[in-house]
Every structure is written in structure tokens, then in C-alpha cells.
Amino acid sequence: MLRVEHLSLAFRGVQALRDVTFEVAAGGVTALIGPNGAGKTTMFNCISRILTPDSGTLSLDGIDLIGVRASRLPELGVARTFQHAALFPSLDVRGNVRIGADVARHASRPALSVDETLDLLQLSADASRNTEGLPLGTKKRVELARALASGPHLLLLDEPAGGLTHEEVGEMRDTLLSVKERLGLTILLVEHHVQMVMSMSSHVVVMSSGEVIADGAPSDVQSDPRVISAYLGS
Amino acid sequence: MLALQLLVDGVGKGAIYAALALAIVVAHRSTGLVNFAQGEFATLSAMLTVALTGLGLDVWLALAVAAAASFAGGALIQVVIVRPTMRRDLVPVVIMIGLYVCANAIGQLTFGQNPRPLEGLFPAGGLMLGGIRIQWSLIGVILLQAVVITALTLFFVRTKIGLGFRAVATAPEASRVAGIPVERMHMIGWGIAAALGAVAGVSLTNLGVYVEPHMMTTVLVYSLAAVTIGGFDSALGAIVGGTIMGIVESLVTGLVPGVSGDAGILVSLAIITLILLSRPQGLFGRERVTRV
Amino acid sequence: MSESRSVRAAQAGNAALVLALVLVPLFFEPFRVTQFTQILVVAIAVAGLNLLTGFTGQVSVGHSAFFGIGAYVTGVLIVHAAVPMTAAIIAGTLSGGIAGALFGVPSLRIKGTHLAIVTLVLAASLPAVLSTFSEITGGTEGLRVPRITPPRGSFLAADQTRYYVVLGVLLLIVLGVFMLDRSRTGRALRALGDNEIAAVTYGVRPMRLRIGVFAASSTITALAGALFAVTSGFISSTTSYMTIVGSIVFLTALVIGGRALLAGPLAGAAIAELLPAQISRQSPEWANFAYGAILIALLLLAPEGISSLRPRRWLSRTAPDVLPTPLQQEEAPHDTDNTHDQATSTTHIG
């Protein structure tokens, strides 16, 4: 579905992506993991067209994404969350989710209604709250709700489990998997919660220092010595 | 020849704009606010200086006393008026408008309407350089400003307190976490800016401006434009921005036929828009960090 | 108070306010009606500014220029080209909108305080432009513009006619802003003001919206200017609404008024218009000082504006929650990479 080929990007002095190539299969959960500063968020920023790579190609269902403006991506069915929740403080929780739904109105994809989404992520009680005072875990859920409400094909999640207890991580995983089935989603997941990654992904790509160092099934990757030394630690 | 003289005139104009611009930069660098009332504070400081010289004080001494008093005044205003409203969006802007109006009124009430000159800080007259006339006072003011920028730059970049000022201006909450006394820093920042306002006001009187309640009205607009061109965080930028505006304005109105004195502000509008379109943070400003 | 009850209370409050506004000219002397008309004109200008500042958090100190463009295009067309008044008002309004759209272009790149200062310089430039073209604008000597007159056979006096025309426009605009507030575009605007990158990720098109909102905002303020020309009958390049002072009046009224859509601009405009004159009558020497001090005191007591003071709910549904502290660089541009903990700042005015 999403194909990343030979992508490179440097910031002044920092080579954040080096010739990155991987593929995200439709309908699955692909995890993108790697140590801090590996380039995962940068990769997301390239896919969501906030950044333009120096070289390489990006294609979604055969459409060349490099030529697409960031604001058109939701129409193509791409939604994302941000590592540091990027909510709109002048809108309440429901308003934030409605921003997502505003996109979906124009798409022919199946989508959850705003109320369904709020319900699903247990946000109904907080619907009219200001987003600024929300606890971290709740912010993460609002982000996810906003993304889901846009009725995406491809969902990019940047550390959705940050700040959640084990129990809450489990709930989030179950929710994600069930929505994925319902809407026929494809998920690209960046997450440091190894247990969550391993238990829900069908395919894992590991990056380090801007490079892909491993790419395969979760169990294979988990035992890859390079991954252990660079990421998991002994 | 004419062009050269106009250039010198432009530098003089620029020095006027730069004087107040420096105070604006300091306030911004240490509190993150653009103080619209800065010009009026400077006017009050200049009036105080006039009053002190009237008591027989030497003008430099009067300036020092006025700067010290201004420091206290600025700090006091920060504590009593600005601090309680700091964190509420547009409110500080209107607070500063209120301060502007009050300061202006105080000037009229205490000093009266009549313009008064202030004894020069520098020798009168000037030198002729191949037919170009340069006043000693202009040279003096420029030197004074050079000293101020150097001191400010060293202060903000080299010293621990200077670093603290930059921290509280850009990230007050993180500063609190790091144990920096944000409120006190803001107070001192306003004080320093007000003291520099005194220097600005007195500099102006050395560049042909008289002390009167409205001496800063237009200067403020140009100085704000200068700061914007130079970048809100750069003392050097304030000087460069002011000088660019002064020179371009002087050359355009002096050399282009049919362009009248009023065009100055239009020229400034053009310069500021063009420069900011290519460098939105100003020539010497640093772009704010944005990434996700 | 439950959500629906507070909404109903707000509606009732607004209805009462509208009724009062409609009745004003029937109970006041003509000179008061004329004075109120001017307040309504300023309220329209403030509503225009609120569209920009309230929704996107951008601060314009240049709206006096749009006001002036609206007033002058209207006045010049009527006086020099004998264009019918309505057509001239429309032309003046659109001209202000076009100028605003042009200013929307730099606003794509120039943000926050920088934009505010650029607009400030714009405001300072209008009088210079007017005096450059003094042959047609009259410069400081100004232009005498024919005023709105009652339609033939109308039972309304001239002052009442003018009042109702302006009131009608104000109510329409407030209704428009109210609808925008609940619309998809309104949400998109606020999202854009909060966090451009995240907004774009959700399909918000910054160029279109930024230019659009600048244009819409300046159109409304230009309409206020056009109405000023045909209700006051005289415009000059020294008329304060067309100088920086005008921008400051609008900004002050916006903040002092608070974020209620109708009550906010009205209360703000009334204070900005009436207060200085009233104090000045008592003591001209102290008037300015007192005015400045009252402004400060009001904000210390009611930082969210008069319309947010109790009884709070019934005054109105509140408008856009603003804004990323545009003149306080601490939070602008509002980036996702915001290190500052904003937990303590939850209230916004518009």
C-alpha cells in the first residue's frame, strides 16, 4: 500500500534518513521501531508531507506522494497522530474530533461518527472539555480519536501508548485492532512499548541512525542481534 | 555629494529609530513582550532628565539619575500592572496601550505642552568631511549605541543571568521548572528596558528632537518597524534595521523627484514587507523552533 | 448550569439585547441616536477584527487602514463619480476586502508580532497615501460625503434611518460570524490558529484560509468605514478611525468587550467611544490619564472582557476562543514543539 524507496533527508549536519526503503502492506500493522533519534518521526513527517525528502520516492497505492501537498493527504486517506499531542486548544475535545470528521465527510470511505469515536475511546464524558488541562493519556486518546474520525485508510501512529499503564496499553491495542478490522485500516506504528509492538504488528521495520537495520516478522526482528544491541538492549 | 549628505542624514534618522528600538529589544528579550508604551516611558525619562538639568545637574549625571529612576519605575509597573495580566493573550497588548495613554498624560500634566531642548551630551557643531557635514552629536550617539549593543550582547550571550533572561522570555514554564525566578526576571527586564529608554530619549535630544509629550509618537512606529526588520532578539539588528530605514527613507525622499516627506512611512512599509517576506524572523532574528 | 439551559439563557439574553437595540432610537434624542450609530459602526469594525483575531489569533493593528479604504472609496465614488450610494458602499467594502486579501498574502509567511507590526506600519501609511492623492481625497481637508437620508414617505427621521441601517448590518454580520463559528470553516480557522502543522495534516489549507479570513475580516471593517462615511458625512485623513489611533480603538474595544459575539464588540465600542469623552467633560487635563488607568483597571478586574462579567451566561454564546498570544512571543508561532507548559493558561479572549 505504502512504498518508501531510497528516502534520504538531512538537516543541517544531521543525516536523519539514509536511503530508507520499506513497504507497508495493506490491512496489516507495520511497526517502525528504533532507538531515539533513529528517524522514525522524521519518516512520518515525510509521509505526511510536512517534510520533503532530499531524494527518494514515496508512493501510496501507486500515487506519488512527493507531489502531493500535505493538506491533501487526508483526502487520500492518510491520518496521523503526533508524538507530542498536537491538539487544538481553542477547540474542545469534541471540536478536535470533529476536525477529523470534517475530512471524512468528503470521503467515500467508511468512517465512525464523531459520537461513536468518542465513545470508542471513552472520551464521551470529556467531550466538552478544554484540551489544555487533559492528562497525558487522555490527550493521546483524543489524538487517536481525531485521526480515526477522519476515516483513514492508512493510520500513522507516533507513540500512542506513551504514558499509559499496562492495562491501558492493552485496552488501546484491542481498540486499535477492532477498529482496524471494522474499517479495513492499515496501520504504521511507531512505539517504544515493545510488548505492544510485538503483540499487534504483522511486520516490523527497525531503524537506527536513519537507516533500516532490520525488516521482517516480529519474532525474527526481536532476536536480530543488531536490533538487540541498537534498540532493545541486553 | 547630495547623495552622500543624504546618506549621513539617513544615518542620523536611523539613529533616532535605533535608540528606542534598543529598548524594545531588551524588553522583548527578557520578557517576550513588545512594549508599545516603551516610547512614552522614554519620553518621561527624557522629561525627568530635563528637570534634573534644570536643578543644575550635569547632563550626563542627570541621565544616569533618570536611568536609575526609570529602572525603578519600569520594574514597579511590571510588578503592579503587567504581571497580573501577563499570561492572558491579547490582554497585555491593551494593558500596554493603557500604559501608553497614562504615561503620555503624565508627561503633559507634569511637563506641560511646551517643547524644551536638552543640553547636548556631546560637543556642539560638527566636522566637514569633503563637503559632507557630520554633527559631533551624531557620532557621539552612534558610539553610545555601539557601547550599548556590545554590553547587551555580552550580557545576554555570555552571562548566566543573560541566559536566564532568554529562557524566561521564550519558555516561562520551563524556566520555573529549572528554578529561575521568572517574575523577578521579568521585573528586572522591564527595569533595564526602561533605563535604556532614558538613554533613548536623551539620545534623541542630541539628534535634533525636542523634549515634549509627543516626541516619540511617530518614532515608536519607526522603531517598531526597525526592530521587526532587525529581528526582535537582536540588539545589533535593531541598529541595522533602524539605519536601513533611515537611509532608504532619506535617499528616496531626497533623490526621487515627486516623492514627498510623507512617503517615508510608505518606504518603510515596502522595506519591512519585502525583508520579512524573505526572512520572516527579521534579518538578525532567529526563527522560532518548530517541529513535530 | 446544563449545556442546553445555558444555551437557552444565552439566546434569551441575545434576544433581549437585540430588542433593546431596536428600541433605542424610539426613546432617545436624535443626538444620542447619532452617537449610538457611531458606536454601532465601531462595533462592526470590531466584529471584523474579531473575525481575524478571534478565529486565527493573528493580531492586526492595521484595520484602521481597511476602515479608511472602505470610507474613502465610498466617499470618493459618491462625491466625484456620482455613483449611487448603495453601489458606492458595496464598492468601498469590496475594495477594503481586496486590500485585505493582498495583506493575507504576507500573512502566510509573516506571523505573530511581526505581522502585527507590519499591519501597524500599514495603518501609519494610509494617511500618507490619502494626502498624496489629496486632489481626490481632500487630504487633511477631507471630503464631505452625502449622508443616508430616510426613504421618501418614511416615518423615520434621518438619524433613526441611519441607526437602523447600521444596526441591520451589524446584526447580519454577527449572525454570519455566529454561523461561521459553528461551521467546518470556523473550526478549520481555529485549528490553523492553534497549530498550523497539525491543522494542515487534517486537510486545512492555510493559504486559502489565511487569505480568506484576512479578506473577510477587512471586508467587514471596510464596510464599517463605508457606513461611517455615509452616516457621519465627513471623512478626513486625520479622522482618527483612519489612523493608527483607529486600529488601537478597535483592538481595545475587542479586548475590553470580551468574546461574546454581539455583546462583546458592542460593549467594547461603547466604552472606547463614550468613556474618554465623558471623562474629558469632567476634567480635560486628567481625562487621558483617567482613561488609561480605567483601561488597565478594567483588564485587571475583568481580564476576559466586560461581556464575560457576571451575569455571564446570558449575555451571549461565546465566540472563538482565542489565541496564541501573538504579541507575546512566548507562544507564537504555536508550534507542536511547544516546550512550554501551558497548563495554567486556559482562558482566551477574542
Next chain:
Amino acid sequence: TARVGDGGDPAASTDGSLNLTADCLHYDPTAGVTASAIKLGTSLPLTGPLAIPGTFHFGLEAHLAKINAEGGIDGRKIELTVLDDGYDPAKTATNVNELVNRDKVFGIVGILGTATALAVQQDLQDSCVPNLFIQTGAPVVADPAQTWSQIQFPTYTLEAQALAQRAINAGVKSVSIISQNDAFGKAYVDALVGPLQDAGVKVGTRATYDPGAPSVETQITQLAADGADAVFIAALGTKCPQILNGIKSSRWNPLLLSVNFCTSRGLLGLLENGAGDDMIGTTWYKSPTDPQFADDAALAAYREALAKYAPTADPDEDFVLDGWLVGQLLIKVLKSAETLDRASVMRAAHDANLHVDTMLDGVQFAAAGTTEPIGQVQLRRYDSASKTFLFIDPKSGDDLPAGKTRLIIRRTNLPPSADVRETTAAPSEGKP
């Protein structure tokens, strides 16, 4: 002499040409007049950059207070309401609206400024409210169609032409101009250029400055580069000393010609040593700082009343004296009105032919048949060494003996008076 009119038929004028009330909306002849008072109002800048001209009101108030203390006009005290407009025409309009409709004043006196006056002139005309002694000399305000208003200053045209005449007489070959970039400056420039060119004098560089600009060095450099024989200065406030100081330090040494507003002592006190020497200016009243009037009885009375009734005012300020002078004229006009109704008073103003003791000898407020009542000015020279003014002969430029005047007069049907000299200055037409 005056009694409250019953309204009668105000249109029945002794002067058939003046039908004052023909188009009045709700003409209220005696508004503001009661058995014990006559209410008047004014709007002028008490604050802002033009607050100094605004000090005019002190002189006016002092004079009215003095008259009131002496019993008023037939027992009626004059109550003057002074409102601040900060030189904002929109405010002037609001103020006048309040004065007329809320305070119900009888008339408006001494609106200050051109734009401000224009903002309210038509409204006052439409409602037939006297709009007396407008503080401007702009010909555009002296519009014959505006029968309910009257300016007080000699026109800027007359002033400019008088100075032009002096330049021509002095034999200069070229004149540069520096003027404020607004209607005020333009009125002078417009009036100046024609006569100079007609006389074969070259009009060189014309520089303008923005009233708010902090300095005028660029303009001085431009003018100095041109190096004309004379320079005409149409400026206000601190721009005057800035210009004169600038000229001085540029080492250009032209004949200096300046409008009346530049020649107040307060401003000249800001001059650097030697600057402004021999500058020619105009006047029509007894400047309070002019040493030749140090012992003048009229000024002594003025100072005494001011100290009593307006102690905060600066008696040396020309604008304050002008306010006093207007007060004197006002009382005479009110007293000379046949009845105390608006039309009669307005008619009295139009018929006025008055001299008051604070005016220079020979100067007359003579309104009959003209919209520009004061038609004479005296030239004077500034002596920088003694910091004083000396009246000069317009033709030769020689100093006149103390106490003597030689006026330049606009050619009209004025009654001849003692030491008055006619010159060639042409009457200006009130432009619409």
C-alpha cells in the same frame, strides 16, 4: 442694548443678500439663551500634538470670566463649554453634536483647525447655529455659501502673499519652500507660487515633511543643495526651530520667510545661537512677548485677567492671547446684535467692523461683504541677538520705529485708517 429676540422673521434681513434661515432644519432662534445665561461651546485639541494651539481656550475663557464678573451681557453670564477633540474631525463632529443637541448651546466659538472645522461646518449651517471665529486661515473654510460660519485668522493666502511681496521687494531671484504635507502647508504654497512666478522669481525646490516625522534633515539637505536666495517656511510647532537650526548648520544663508505660527517666542527659544536671524514673519495682534508692547495697557489687562481666571495658562503664548482677542470680538458681536437670537447674532457677525485693543493698530475685523474678515498683516523681523521682533516696512524692509505699524492689506473696501498702507496683495477666493 440686546434683548432676547422673539424669533420674529429672521429672514427679513437688512442686507437683502443674506438670507440666513431659509434652509434651516428646525430653526431654534434662542436656544441656549436664558434670563441669566448665554450658553456657548467650543471643541478644540486639549490633548495631542496640537494641544499648544488648543491653549487658545484659556484666553477665551479668561476674557469671558472677566466679562461675567463685570455683570455679563445685560446680566446674562456667558457659559462656555470646552470639549476636547484632539484635532480629530470625527471627535469634533461628535462634540459639536453634543454641544448643540445635548447642551443646547446658542452657538459655537473658535473651532480650531481646518479639517475639524470642515467636519462640522455644513451641519451647523443646516441647523442654523452660529459658528463663529473659526481658528483657521484656510480659504476653503471661508466659503461664501457657509453663511453660518466665519473664520477669524487672516487667510493663509494673505499671509503667503505678504511674504512673497517682501521677497520680491528684497530682490531675491529664487525661493525654496518647505511646508507641512497637509492642507495647512498646501494653502500657503498654493498662494505663494503664483505671485512669485509672476514677478519673475524662480520657485526652486519644494520640500514637504510629514507632521509626525521626528526630524527634517533630509529636507534641509535638499533645500541647501538648491541654495536658493530665500526660503519660505510653512510649518508648525517644533518643526520650525528644527528647520531654522538645520538651515543654520548647513551653512546656507537664505532670506528666511516664515508663517506666523513659527514666530512664537516659545518656539524661537529653541533656536541655537544665531539661527533664525533676520527671519521675516507676519502678525496682526500684539504678541505678548514682543518687547515693544511690554508696557501696553491692553496686554497688561490681559495678563491681569489671565492670572486671575486662568492661572495655569501661559500668558506669553500667542494662541492664548488670540483666545482673549476672540473673546473681545465675541462680546462686541453679541452686544451689537439687534436681538439675542441666532440669526441676529450671525448677522451682527457678518456686519462686524471691529477693532479691539489687542490687535495691532489699524487691524480691523471687518466682515461686511467678505468671508475673510481680517485683511491686514504686519511684517516683522526676528533679531536673534536681542531675541526680539522688530516691525518692518514691507517695501524697504527697514525697521520701523517702536509702536508704528505698516500693514499689508488685502484690497477691499475697508475704511482707511491712520497708518495703513495698501499693497498689491490680491483677495483670495474661497475655494469650495
Next chain:
Amino acid sequence: MSDPLVPLLDVDNLYARYGQARVLHGVSLTVLPGEVVVLLGANGAGKTTLLRAITGHVERTGSIKFVGTDITRASPATIVSLGLVQVPEGRGTFADLTVQENLRLGAYTRRVTAAALALEISEIVERYPILGERAGQRAGLLSGGEQQMLAIARALLARPRLLVLDEPSLGLAPAMTRAVFDTLRELHDEQGLSLLIVEQNADLSLGIADRAYVLEAGEIQVAGPAAAIRDDAGLRRAYLGY
């Protein structure tokens, strides 16, 4: 070192609120000198609020004593200078300042010579080399995890007696999380640093903790030795996942 039985931090009956919203309802908690205390709780329980209340960042009533000094009304700056230092939740860095400047600001409340500070900074950088590599880069441009490291490093430079950490592992890769906890343990063991940690990675945090508290809806529900948490089936499922 102070008396091991007198609490370093003694929070008693603490209430805190944001405007009208009451969040903490009479929380009492202690940290003894040299102790590591973990605070657990569900999303929204009030953990962050509790830490912010202790360090002076939210409106609070009740009593907070630190080394015997009442700091209930003290300003954040005073609290930091007493040695009670916080690593806030999420990014607590100065985005617009460089990494180097961020580190220097860590020692703001201390009297230390420039040379001594440089030495301390170079020691920290040895632990987290990326901070050295990016010394001149502005902090806001770092990756999420890199910023978290910076925030922790900066707090350490304040030389705290009690370090309060709000989700220190947030955004850190597993290996890095372990490295951070190693550092903390080391500082605890070698320098007697006391710790109060809010951490969802309970495996790790309980691993170094002496005692634990569980906060629910603004009230302390469970308090006891760290090991006891592992013995409670419900808590184990919620916080440890097995």
C-alpha cells in the same frame, strides 16, 4: 546526611485544584532520605498534578515540608534552590535555546564556577553522548527521546537532593530507558539521591523502588513497600501486565 527517620519530603493532607476543578483530595505522602518512591495511578488519577503541587506549580493547600522547611507557599524557584527538582511530564526543555544552554540552565540556582560547570556538563555528556554531539543544536529540534534525555540531564545538573520524575521513560527507547534508570540507581546508590517517580513502566520503576503509592481519583489508595504491589493481583495486572 540528614536524620534517616525524618522525612525528606513530607506531604500532608494536600489539596490541589485548577480553578474550579478539584484534583487532589487530601493526599499524604512521604519520602525518607535516600529512599526511592514510586507513584502509580491510572490515566487522569492526578499524578502529574501531585508532582506539580509539590514543586509549586499549581494552587495547593495542606502542608508540604521539605527537609523540615514548609514549602507549601514557596515559589518554584525557591523549591528548586532547596534541592527539590522536577523533570516534568513531556518535553521540559527550552526549545529555542541550544542543548548546551539548556544544560547550563540546569545549574541556574547553584553557585558554581563556569569551569566547574563545564566539567559537570562533560560528565553528563559522557552518559548521553548525543547531547554532546548536538551541543550547538537547538533543543526543540531534537527527537522526542533526545529531548527527554536532555530534560533529565538538565535536572541532574541542578544537583537535587530529591529528584521528582514524571514519566521519565516517556518517549525513550527500551535500551535508553534502562540506561536512564541505571543512572538514577547509580546516583541513588553513590550519592544518596532520593527519588519520587511517576512511571508507567512499573517493572523498571518498582525494580529500584523502596516503597510505592497508588493514586486513584486524587486520593492515595494503596501505600506500601514496592514488593507489596507485586503481591496484589489487581495492581499487578493493571501496572505490570501479568
